Amino acid sequence: MFRPPCCPYRSCPRHCSPGSDFFVRFGFYHPRCRPRPVQRFRCRTCRRTFSRQTFRLDYRDQRPDLNPRLFLSIASGLGLRQTSRNLGLSLRCTELKFRKIARHLRRLNLNLRGLLPIGSVLQFDELETYETRRNTRPLSVPVLMERTSRYVIWAESAPIRPKGTMTKARRRAIREEERRFGPRKDLSARSVKRVLKRGAELARGLPVVVFESDEKASYPAHARSTFGAGHVVHRRTNSRLARGAWNPLFPINHTEALARDLMGRLRRESWLVSKKRRYLDLGLQLWMAYRNLLRRRFNRDEESPAERLGFAERRLGPGELLSWRQDWGKDSIHPSSRRGTPISRRRRRRAA
Numbered sequence: 001m002f003r004p005p006c007c008p009y010r011s012c013p014r015h016c017s018p019g020s021d022f023f024v025r026f027g028f029y030h031p032r033c034r035p036r037p038v039q040r041f042r043c044r045t046c047r048r049t050f051s052r053q054t055f056r057l058d059y060r061d062q063r064p065d066l067n068p069r070l071f072l073s074i075a076s077g078l079g080l081r082q083t084s085r086n087l088g089l090s091l092r093c094t095e096l097k098f099r100k101i102a103r104h105l106r107r108l109n110l111n112l113r114g115l116l117p118i119g120s121v122l123q124f125d126e127l128e129t130y131e132t133r134r135n136t137r138p139l140s141v142p143v144l145m146e147r148t149s150r151y152v153i154w155a156e157s158a159p160i161r162p163k164g165t166m167t168k169a170r171r172r173a174i175r176e177e178e179r180r181f182g183p184r185k186d187l188s189a190r191s192v193k194r195v196l197k198r199g200a201e202l203a204r205g206l207p208v209v210v211f212e213s214d215e216k217a218s219y220p221a222h223a224r225s226t227f228g229a230g231h232v233v234h235r236r237t238n239s240r241l242a243r244g245a246w247n248p249l250f251p252i253n254h255t256e257a258l259a260r261d262l263m264g265r266l267r268r269e270s271w272l273v274s275k276k277r278r279y280l281d282l283g284l285q286l287w288m289a290y291r292n293l294l295r296r297r298f299n300r301d302e303e304s305p306a307e308r309l310g311f312a313e314r315r316l317g318p319g320e321l322l323s324w325r326q327d328w329g330k331d332s333i334h335p336s337s338r339r340g341t342p343i344s345r346r347r348r349r350r351a352a
C-alpha cells in the first residue's frame with residue numbers, strides 16, 4: 001500500500017524530516033479521469049491535506065492517459081504537430097505536455113545516476129544542427145557517453161557562427177540577421193565544458209579517466225582542465241578516418257546516428273526543425289531518458305544502458321518513466337516503486 005515518503009509542502013518541517021508517522025489517512029476522492037478512487041492524507045504537523053496523486057508526474061493533468069503515448073511518439077521521431085494529430089490533442093496542449101515530460105525526465109536521468117564503475121571509458125563528439133534557419137543559425141551539440149554501455153551522460157546545444165560554403169544569398173541573409181540581432185555568439189566552448197563537467201561528476205570514483213574524442217585542437221585543454229591533468233588518458237582519433245564499425249569512435253558515431261533518427265528535429269533534409277534551441281535541449285533530455293532507461297543497449301541485449309552501469313535494476317517501461325514526480329532530488333520516489341520508497345532509501349537497501 002502507498003505510504004507518502006514526506007509532507008509534499010516545502011515549508012513544512014515534515015518535508016525534510018518526515019519521521020515514521022507524520023500523516024493520517026484522510027479519505028478518498030474520485031477523479032473523473034480515473035476508474036479508481038485516490039487516497040488522501042493529512043500531515044499531522046501542518047495539518048494540510050494532499051493525496052497519492054500529489055506525488056505523481058500527472059498531478060493536475062487533464063489527460064494523464066495520453067502521457068506515455070505522447071512520450072513514445074516523440075521518442076520515435078515524430079514531431080509535435082503529427083503527435084498532436086495522432087492523439088487528438090491541440091498543438092498547444094501537446095507542446096506543454098512535451099515540456100513538462102522532458103523537464104521531468106531530465107530530473108529522473110540525474111536522480112537515477114551514480115558513480116561510473118571501474119573500466120568505464122568516456123567518448124565525446126559534437127554534432128551540428130540549427131535553429132529555425134539552417135543558413136544563418138547553426139548550433140553545435142556536444143554529446144558525452146560511456147563507451148561500453150552506450151549510456152548518454154549529457155548533451156545540450158550551443159549557438160555557433162555560420163561557417164562552410166558562402167553563396168551570395170547566404171552572405172546577404174547573414175548580414176540581414178546581424179543587422180537585426182547583432183553578431184551571432186559562439187558559446188560552444190562553454191557548453192563543451194559544461195558537458196564534460198557532467199562526466200567528471202560521474203567519474204569521481206575512477207582512478208584514471210579514459211577519454212576518447214576526435215582531434216579538434218581545443219579538446220586536450222578541456223579534458224585536462226575538467227578531469228585533472230594527471231588524471232586523464234586522452235585518446236584521439238582522426239575524424240577523416242572512415243566511419244566503419246572498426247573506427248575507435250564508432251560507438252559515439254552510432255549513438256549520434258541513432259539520435260538523428262529518433263529525434264525528428266535532428267534529421268537532415270527534414271521539415272522538422274527546432275525553432276528555439278531551448279526546446280531542442282528538452283528534446284535531447286527526452287531522448288536521453290528513452291535511450292538510457294527504456295531502450296535495450298542493442299537489439300540482441302536484454303539490458304538498458306543504465307542497467308549495465310548499475311543505475312537501474314531493470315529496464316523501465318514508459319509508464320514507470322512517467323510515474324512519480326522527481327523534483328526532490330534523490331528523495332523523490334523511485335520510478336518502479338509502488339509503495340512510495342525514495343530513490344536514496346532504495347539504493348541504501350540494495351547496497352546493504
Ligand SMILES: [Zn+2]
Nearest residue numbers: 007012043046
Ligand atoms: Zn506538513
